[in-house]
Amino acid sequence: MGFRCGIVGLPNVGKSTIFNALTAAGIESANYPFCTIEPNVGMVPVPDERLDRLAAMVKTRNKVNARMEFVDIAGLVSGASKGEGLGNQFLGHIRQVDAIAHVIRCFKDDNIVHVSGDVDPLRDREIINTELILADLESVRKRLDRTVSQAKSGDKIFKEQVLILQAIENHLDQGLPARSLELDDNGRELLRTMFLLSAKPVLYVANVAEEDISRGNPWVEELSRAAAAEKSSLVMISGAIEEELSRLDEAERRDFLEDLALSEPGLHRLIRTGYELLGLITFFTVGEKETRAWTVPRGSKAPQAAGVIHTDFERGFIRAEVVSCQDLLACGSEARAREKGLLRLEGKEYVVQDGDCVNFRFNV
Template structure:
């Protein structure tokens, strides 16, 4: 699973990407399309539960889970028709699982806005329109092929034709596909098309240092827009976060304190991106390591075990599960077991966020 960072040129996408991935590369020049090929990076997902577990089960190391990010070049009006190398950039968005749209919410005469003025809602709508137009093109191109196959009696093709038409009708109302409810079977029928407006979105309001909490009028416009679609907004000062990411631990803490921040805003952003992707974590804990593992929400115990090793899923017998609250109450696995708080779960168990597990399996 990976998230793509998108937005108009010069809104701070690459600065944010460098901060998230702690890149110390030189800042890109201040002009559109400075990012040509998408940069990919891995960012750890901050989770204080790792530290809390390690208080009682002391490991040699802590291993957080991680998120893959893709920095995609700026999209401009007309991208769906190929402007600004649009088709190439749009193809990169088709390959990600969620979209982090960076929206400029700061004024700076030294940073050129591609549209000539800072208007966050207009920026969002520009991107949304281009993605909808591109999705319409994709579906228009796919429909004749699906119709030809359906004439031969192929049931899957018939279903695909119906879903394509349903999607085109919805897009004709100027609404993105993420607002169209499809059942699992219908969604699977068109999953290969990589429809961009069907992907979940998180809006990243790039603010200046005078509005770190995102309380200014520009961010409020983004919040109001997002509320209509059920999306979330995270305010981030990409410039400040990039500076913080360059510092060592001691200087970082000092700069956070001087800025009135308890933690980098990137921590909040990363956790929210993780949630938007439909992911959560479970933990394994021992003397060697305390590790967070990434699983889709609603994953079963065998599926979770398979993340560690495919043999664990194939030979799954049962899972021994307890919670962090149990650990903090009883202070050791031995005491949890003696108190009858260690649960034994089978193949149908749906994993809960924060479960601490041991898996038993046969070879």
């Protein structure tokens, strides 16, 4: 469905290393700025233990995970909003994604140059946020000038938009991202149409050294407090560990994780958190031929979910047979779930829940 999460950050913070591990793409990752010029794109499966268990239960021949698109975007530097470095390209690429995974360096390595000279996660976070806000301020002011002229006609809609745009401008001018501004329905709709960079949801990725992966470090603690203050999520991973894991087979990966006292790769947490950040949920179709995870935005109704599988399913939707994956797994089969009254029929107004197992009935 084209849900895109952009990986951004200053040069040399580990963006491409993490992208390599996510996608096993093997793109160039080097110790100099702007190694990534054109954005690299990879489709990444969303790990889901529920899907694994459902597929094992019915002995399916084909298991298909939900997928997310990650985009590795060129490193940004201070002044990007004024065209410094690859500023205009960078900002244009961010405009095309739905959410931002902001990678921040929380490790010291004298062999890897830091573009600002030393490690300071809060400063690095501020540089990226400031450049996005400055770019947004320019966009809002242009839109405001145009709307003020239109409002001179006396049109009530344009007058209301002027007030909303002034509120957005004032908020940005205080150094605050657009996503933190509280607006009414009309304001939110206007904000949505502007595609502002700082309106996009953000996930912070603290990239740490291998020795800090189990306990973190003071840099991560600082960054975690800052993320919590703006109600953003933070995931701590070690790009070096994840890159090494991506080269191992399944058995070697398990042994390596066990040696590090880790229950799963950090990238699994990153993918799941990114998925949640985008407001997505998963429903399943279960069968011996194929068991598959499907992605829909939270709040989707049954016909829209059916349309993700095939547009004919949405057009001819009659009803949906629904059982939660927990109930289905507990029963061991659809027949048993039906016997126990756990499988129910739902109509067009049913809002699909995360973890639903669904059979759609439709007319062609």
